[in-house]
Amino acid sequence: MSELNRLLIANRGEIAVRIIRAAKMMEMDTIAVYSEQDKHSMHSRLADDAKSLGYGTSKDTYLNIDKLIKLAEDCRADAIHPGYGFLSERADFAQRVVDAGFSWVGPPVDAIKKLGGKLESRKIAAEAGIPVTPGTDNPVLPDQDAVQLAKEIGFPIMVKAAYGGGGLGMQVVRDEDELISAIKRTSKQAESAFGRSEIFLERFVEKTRHIEFQFMADSRGNVVHLGERECSIQRRHQKLIEEAPSPAINEEERERVGSLVKKLAKNVGYVNAGTAEFLYKDGEFFFNEVNARLQVEHPVTEMVTGKDLVVEQLRIASGKRLSWRQKDIQIKGHAIEMRINAEDPLNNFNPCPGRVSNSVLPVGFGVRFDTHIYNNYEVPYEYDSLLGKLIVHGENRLQAIYRAYYALSELAITGFPTNAAFHRVVLANKNFHKGNTSTSFIEENNVIPYIKEAFNRRVAAAFLTGIRSSKMILPNRSQNSNWKDLGRRESSGRGLS
């Protein structure tokens, strides 16, 4: 391996922008790839070169291995960064990348294979001495054996796709009558979503916290862990708010689990960035899985450690040794990340893409906004609804919460509903202040009716003001064509934007 000069980013959206920024700092040429729907997305503008993947669904574009390899060859890239999602955890893609002679900015193919299956990764974790959630060691079929195994583990049971991810392919079963049909259903879903239908059973631990450890390894056997993140605030098994450090765990637990995670990474010959996910309840850790890639929520770790993970990923991929030792990693202050999505919390969090008619993004001390949106950007409905991530850093948790709340109150994205109101409500919640978070926080604290109430109040306030002074407050009421209006605005020299 040698110096990398041209990096192809096989991803889109916010993470592509994040990687391009890091690569520019390393003075690499960057090559973005885009589907035609994403032609005007920020990543294709920021990169030094942008190549089209054609028009189509993810399958034809960002998941099209042949096209990506061909493009990388055509533009003489020497490394490929997969980002998160899409092809980031696909061993076959990593293999093709390596075979074609490119550097793969990620873990070795072998490690991805070992950790990709949830069943294998559970075995590997157990070997490293990590406590694993009680569950089956092998895939189960929808038959009486499964019922027997489930009884041994104890209900409620989580039916899980062995090759699932992204919050899909899992289902909670509370009694044995539902078990077989749930296995059949999940297996079918997994087959269509991940191409593998294997299912296993695991005890479902209720009201847990989701805690994960970030680690980083180089190709010379050095491994460090960068502390934990807590990602308990979720909806539909997908994370919405992440923070570091977790308010629940102490220094001793961090060191103990951190070193177990390092051992796991060494055992599989891991290189580059990875995350070990755990469920945590009352002082007990239960291993969940390893994500062999960069994660969406990596910025919270960056904020509290002051280390740029993506730059380090690129350094490691070019064969350099890890720039830090364990003693260089110190957790300073507290960071919170909120995922701003084009989705409506008042309508079951259903996605609602559209055109960004206007956006004012928060800035200031300790505030970071990683995004790919800009005014007049059209959010395509083909991909996930993430618009950006608001990350704040504070001296302590409470300061971070306050900073986040007031930063959010500056955030304005118009054109379609976003979940910003949801974040504000959670941040103002006393139980969140106290650190009483769990994966069922939304239901337990009944936050949705309050978002509705706050929304209604704003509607009423705006309406009553508007109806009082409707000429003044509603400038866009004119039924004239936009052209006419534009002419007027131009002649009066106002509203030219």
Next chain:
Amino acid sequence: MNEEIEPRTTVTPIKKASKFQRERKSTKVIDENDPRFKKYDVELNGRSVQISYDKTTDEVVIDGKLYNFHVTEVDGYFIAAMGDHTYTIEHHDGQIFLEGRLIEFNFKASAPKLVRKKIKSGDEEIIGAPLPGQVVGFSVKVGDKVTSGQKILTLEAMKMQNEINCVITGIVEEIYVREGDLVKTNDKLVRIVVEKE
């Protein structure tokens, strides 16, 4: 009214918001079908809602709850206050700011609708796709009895599994799509017919 005008605050302070969240003061419930109300369609940041407004009393009813804001104009901006909740609204150069934050806001009187028919036998509901996506699973089959609000199918869009529910109670008469089909917005998915008595 002889109220002292509160100092202008742009944002509900976090302490106030959390106190309010804990106490959950309930708002007065009111029948919005009273003829003194006129209906308006209001859109705030891409989310539409229908409200009822009484011109004489300046009362607004949303979802059956009363919102009674007192609006004052101070130096070119407005303060709407209800109880100890205040919102500052400012208009400048074609843009509206609520709590100092740019919003998209519009309203118009609701088009007079025909009096809503009572659901009777033979009525039907055709469920259309709310957004483009892929049908990944049905919870019902033709001939099933369904009750209002029941989950009918799952539509995967933007990497999310979205539950599509029905509005009326009846029998699944026809399913227009198959599992795995890609659908566009407003494509017909399922037809449900109210059971004949």
